[in-house]
Amino acid sequence: MKADLLAQLVNVLGEERVSVTEADRLLHGRDQSAHPPHLPDAVVWPHTTAEVSAILKLANERRTPIVGWGAGSSLEGNPIPLRGGIVVDFQQMNQIVAVHAADFQAVVQPGIFYKDMNKILGRHGLFFAPDPGANASIGGMIANNAAGTRTVKYGATRDNVLALEVVLANGDIIRTGSRSVKQSAGYDLTHLIIGSEGTLGLVTEATLKLAPLPEHFSAVLATFSSTAVAAAAVYHIIGSGLGPAALELLDAAAITYMNLDEAINLPVAPTLLMEFHGPTVETLQTELALVQEICTDGGATHFSAGVGREERDRLWHGRHQLGEILFRAHPGERYLITDVAVPISHYPELAAYTADLMSRMGLQGALFGHAGDGNLHTVVFPPADNLAIDLHSFNDQVVEKALRLDGTCTGEHGVGIGKQKYMVYEHGETAIGVMRQIKNLLDPHGILNPGKVLGD
Numbered sequence: 001m002k003a004d005l006l007a008q009l010v011n012v013l014g015e016e017r018v019s020v021t022e023a024d025r026l027l028h029g030r031d032q033s034a035h036p037p038h039l040p041d042a043v044v045w046p047h048t049t050a051e052v053s054a055i056l057k058l059a060n061e062r063r064t065p066i067v068g069w070g071a072g073s074s075l076e077g078n079p080i081p082l083r084g085g086i087v088v089d090f091q092q093m094n095q096i097v098a099v100h101a102a103d104f105q106a107v108v109q110p111g112i113f114y115k116d117m118n119k120i121l122g123r124h125g126l127f128f129a130p131d132p133g134a135n136a137s138i139g140g141m142i143a144n145n146a147a148g149t150r151t152v153k154y155g156a157t158r159d160n161v162l163a164l165e166v167v168l169a170n171g172d173i174i175r176t177g178s179r180s181v182k183q184s185a186g187y188d189l190t191h192l193i194i195g196s197e198g199t200l201g202l203v204t205e206a207t208l209k210l211a212p213l214p215e216h217f218s219a220v221l222a223t224f225s226s227t228a229v230a231a232a233a234v235y236h237i238i239g240s241g242l243g244p245a246a247l248e249l250l251d252a253a254a255i256t257y258m259n260l261d262e263a264i265n266l267p268v269a270p271t272l273l274m275e276f277h278g279p280t281v282e283t284l285q286t287e288l289a290l291v292q293e294i295c296t297d298g299g300a301t302h303f304s305a306g307v308g309r310e311e312r313d314r315l316w317h318g319r320h321q322l323g324e325i326l327f328r329a330h331p332g333e334r335y336l337i338t339d340v341a342v343p344i345s346h347y348p349e350l351a352a353y354t355a356d357l358m359s360r361m362g363l364q365g366a367l368f369g370h371a372g373d374g375n376l377h378t379v380v381f382p383p384a385d386n387l388a389i390d391l392h393s394f395n396d397q398v399v400e401k402a403l404r405l406d407g408t409c410t411g412e413h414g415v416g417i418g419k420q421k422y423m424v425y426e427h428g429e430t431a432i433g434v435m436r437q438i439k440n441l442l443d444p445h446g447i448l449n450p451g452k453v454l455g456d
């Protein structure tokens with residue numbers, strides 16, 4: 001990085017919030033995916049929107065790449081600074097600006113981590129529902145449109161953001177949306193920015209929709225003879241009008257990994273792990289009785305509901321840790337994570353196809369997903385002695401199947417680096433052309449997270 005640009009950054013932020021040390025650059029050169037690292041030239045830590053605006057103005061004038069950074073927990077290379085430049089780390093912009101408890105809303109800075117935020121919001125009896133497994137930042141969740149186990153009831157990040165403050169590539173600051181839950185005034189810039197992976201602007205403030213903490217809840221476990229039978233039950237549970245707060249599919253391998261690592265003792269079989277919330281014990285019990293009936297009719301070999309709080313917390317901890325558990329079990333091995341999603345009626349076909357493909361290709365790992373949203377993940381590892389196995393071919397085949405089933409190449413992890421090759425296939429040339437025009441309009445010099453989503 002040119003010395004004069006560095007000097008200008010120091011002028012804006014002070015020396016302690018601009019770093020070119022190798023340690024800081026290494027820490028901001030890779031995420032949790034298998035994509036190779038690329039180091040930025042500098043890392044900066046702004047405290048205010050005005051500072052972010054000044055950084056972007058400088059970078060735009062100098063045509064220097066700018067990449068936003070939250071927690072670096074992405075799974076598709078989203079924050080890797082492919083073209084070097086400046087990483088803007090938002091971890092020191094991590095305040096709750098306001099809690100509007102009577103409106104079920106909070107205004108926050110982007111660097112706050114959602115688990116930490118929810119601990120504070122819990123004092124108001126509220127929480128932000130989207131819950132990716134990692135302790136991600138709100139800015140990173142907005143940029144990737146992250147989702148999680150509770151999306152089936154509460155929606156993804158996109159459904160829980162009302163307004164944003166965004167700094168554009170040229171340093172201009174815009175406010176999008178409002179605190180009204182109904183909005184119909186003009187083009188929806190809020191939802192254009194959400195999911196844009198830091199390629200259209202940097203988010204400096206967000207107004208979030210919150211949910212009341214549930215009064216009563218129960219975890220439910222149902223096991224089935226095969227992954228496809230379990231996936232078919234998902235369709236019937238959703239179709240019955242039941243409102244699960246979580247509905248997760250785990251194949252037998254996923255259960256084995258969880259049992260080993262988390263000292264839980266679940267029956268080893270394809271499993272639906274669910275949660276139901278209710279305002280009263282009675283409404284909860286009515287829902288649990290109905291879900292038991294549906295699972296039994298759908299071929300469940302084992303069903304347990306009313307799991308106590310301690311056991312319930314352990315189960316969800318195990319589910320949230322599954323990614324980490326898999327990596328701990330396969331240290332240093334090649335791996336690939338998939339993230340396709342399809343309409344719920346096609347979920348059994350997608351699950352059966354993917355399980356069969358894993359077995360035909362001799363891949364180890366696990367198949368699991370947010371089944372209530374039609375979102376299916378695998379984390380796969382080829383046998384260490386078989387270098388011929390092409391993990392990308394596995395991904396290609398799973399994505400092709402999902403697209404044929406009217407789905408998408410990515411339900412929640414975003415396009416990042418690895419999904420770019422599917423974009424035209426999924427959206428068509430004309431729609432991609434419109435996306436390119438939007439990108440060119442908002443970021444004419446291509447400084448924002450270059451090389452991502454649509455490529456350069």
Ligand SMILES: Cc1cc2nc3c(=O)[nH]c(=O)nc-3n(C[C@H](O)[C@H](O)[C@H](O)COP(=O)(O)OP(=O)(O)OC[C@H]3O[C@@H](n4cnc5c(N)ncnc54)[C@H](O)[C@@H]3O)c2cc1C
Nearest residue numbers: 068070071072073074133136137139140143146147198203
């Ligand atoms: C074990 C594990 C489990 C996971 N489970 C899930 C899951 O269930 N569901 C799910 O959706 N994801 C999951 N993820 C992926 C990850 O947590 C999400 O993608 C999350 O949204 C990333 O947030 P982050 O704060 O780490 O962002 P980063 O990885 O730091 O950045 C993500 C993107 O946001 C951009 N960005 C960051 N801050 C800003 C900002 N202020 N303005 C504009 N752009 C910005 C970055 O440039 C990048 O493109 C999981 C990850 C791990 C490691």
